[in-house]
Amino acid sequence: MRDQNREDDVPSFSLQSLLQLIRAAGALLGVIAIIIGLVYATRIFGLVFDALLEPEVCQAHLDKWAVAVGGDELNIVIGGTTYHLARTMALLVLGGGVTILAWISMGLVQGGAKTVSWILSDREAVKKILIHAFGSAKKPERDRSVGGGDK
Secondary structure (H helix, E strand, O other), X not given: OHHXXXXXXXXXXXXXXXXXXXXXXXXXXXXXXXXXXXXXXXXXXXXXHHHHHOOOOOHHHHHHHHXXXXXXXXXXXXXXXXXXXXXHHHHHHHHHHHHHHHHHHHHHHHHXXXXXXXXXXXXXXXXXXXXXXXXXXXXXXXXXXXXXXXX
């Protein structure tokens, strides 16, 4: 009898526990994606905020980008006045890069939130609440008796 008790005491690995483990891992990955997105979004917004508060700090970076996008080759002379477009192009490139990086960061946050929501939510409970609030999705059948049917 001791052998049977020892076998009964050992917990067996079931499919349900495997599914719970997969759900927990998926939720953890979703939370990690949210954290990574928030960290990068915070860093991007911090850099933009610093550039707005102290533009002279970013002057050297802007000068390097102006040279990288074309430098003096982008100068336009109209009526004896030279317009330097390199800085404008550099600002457009940097602004576009910041916009794309912020969009990706917020996409990570949204994707992580959706993952956590899909994994941890009880879909049946949500369906019951919606049915209770809005009624059944079934359309009521029309009366097919005399005078009540389609003509």
